[in-house]
Amino acid sequence: MKKLIRIKQLHHVSLVCRDLQRSVVFYRDMIGLEQIERPDFDFEGAWFALGAGQLHLIVDEARIPNNPLEPHSRNPHFAIRVEDYNETVKWLKENEIEMIEKPHSKSGFAQIFCQDPDGYLIELHVPQEELRKSL
Missing domain, CATH: 3.10.180.10 (2,3-Dihydroxybiphenyl 1,2-Dioxygenase, domain 1)
Structure with a gap:
């Protein structure tokens, strides 16, 4: 093709x-x-x-959707690769940002999902092998 x-x-x-x-x-x-x-x-x-x-x-x-979806990994989102999974989780918790953790996702990425103030879903992730190295 x-x-x-x-x-x-x-x-x-x-x-x-x-x-x-x-x-x-x-x-x-x-x-x-x-x-x-x-x-x-x-x-x-x-x-x-x-x-x-x-x-x-x-x-x-x-142009903003009136009803943000509940956070779920299958909702429309964009992904950002981060340096350190555990530091990212710690930072989000310290700043009281609600998140969904999926360190063992079948995707091959250790994922964290959170939402921005308008309800847009953001995936923060590292390759799972990097997470395993840090354990």
Whole structure:
């Protein structure tokens, strides 16, 4: 089968949010993403470095789902690889961020799922062999 689109990498994920400052604090201070410069659009938002890609927050309350789903690993989400599973769990607990731990997931990743202030699901993970090395 001929490839029609030759993809290099995922560039960014965009999420709409209700309260920009609350979301900025969450992604910057709780998740640890670096806020980066954003063009002067005619609407509020913020951009963050996310590995080789970016996370874009956009304020547009009309486009946010009204009923966030209960946290579940099969809900739509994006994943961030972290350095240390146990340190991440400890940090989330210290900051009272509700999470679901799946250290032995069949995916091959030791996974942690949490939600941002607007209910978007985030997977934080390490390869399971890295978790086994730390035990």
